[in-house]
Amino acid sequence: MNALKMMFAALTMVVGVNAKAATNAEIIKHVSYNVIMKTYTDLADATANLKVAVANFAANPTEENLALAQQQWRYTRVPWEASEAFLFGPVDALGIDPMLDTWPLNRSDLDGVLAGKSNITVDLIHTLGTNLQGFHTIEYLLFGNGVNSNTKPVSAFTSRQFDYLKATSTVLAEHAAALAYAWTTNYDPENPGAPGYVTVISQPNWNNQYYSSEGAVLEELIKGMMGIADEVANGKIADPMGGDIGSANMALVESPFSWNSINDFKMNIRSIYSVYTGTYGTVKGPGVQALVARYNPTLAAKIEADIVNCINLIEAIRPAGGGDFGQAIFTADGRARTQKAIEALNALHATLEQQVLPLADK
DSSP: OOHHHHHHHHHHHHHHHHHTTOOHHHHHHHIIIIIIIHHHHHHHHHHHHHHHHHHHHHHSOOHHHHHHHHHHHHHHHHHHHTTTTOOOTHHHHTTHHHHHHOOSOOHHHHHHHHHSOSOOOHHHHHHSOGGGSSHHHHHHHHHOOOSSOSOOOGGGOOHHHHHHHHHHHHHHHHHHHHHHHHHHTOSOTTOTTOOOHHHHHHSOOTTOSSOSSHHHHHHHHHHHHHHHHHHIIIIIIHHHHOSSGGGOOGGGOSSTTTTOHHHHHHHHHHHHHHHHHOOBTTBOOOOHHHHHHHHOHHHHHHHHHHHHHHHHHHHTTSOTTSOOHHHHTTSHHHHHHHHHHHHHHHHHHHHIIIIIGGGGGO
């Protein structure tokens, strides 16, 4: 049993006691407040820290400050990628998802802006397309092109790159703060009296315009888990992998410049684990697993093991000699390991769809 499995096993022992006795209302309240809302407030904090790290690097461009900014970018990816099992509500309605995480990056247009003479400011970034801002623009500027390494020398940075980094990291933090505010305080900028979305989703009733019943919320949570399992297997992994080595496409890889793709994919599946088990950081409580355990305790435990297995198979894609997913898909061994992860993710999706989703309305 590896360290990750041991961690999840220990958590399961704690969670399982409460999970079996939990009501649907308790599941919904815990996941809404302690998993989803907490993830978004963590994201807001992390993006604010990234903005500071980038500003420090721009003000004092040393190798140490570059490494700190790069590390903070990686830290900030964690809560974002760990939110992708619940990309509903304000992140969708307010159009925040593409503002934060559009890829592939439009490198030719970015290079054009950098070569131009316009002042690079926050206002300019607000006018640009989603593929010229967000995580992957910052990633490209901080880490380089990702072809032979995942960093670049401090001497390669220009004053206009520093301006772009500062402006786009500021905008990233603005969007993340708006997302956290929408969940905690007010989900509708055009209606000052609207509550935080956490109140909306945790209080389903006939007068709730989004969720008329507990079953409707549980269905939203389960479909969210299904959606990211499918996207990781058949979009994020399968699209750049292609049908053979000759059709593998590095340009379609998410987070190719920092070589952070495998960590991204693992956190995507970790978001399924959080919603399913109700575990986020050190906080533990009932998740969708409690619903499944009410009808089939054996299935409830198997699904948790399947989620952990998917995470381990994704980690196994990492090349032993260095590199990341973007390098693995160009080798026969790497592609074989990648195919195993795809098959496990698709099996998990099928289980969620066929055996868990029908329980939402029982």
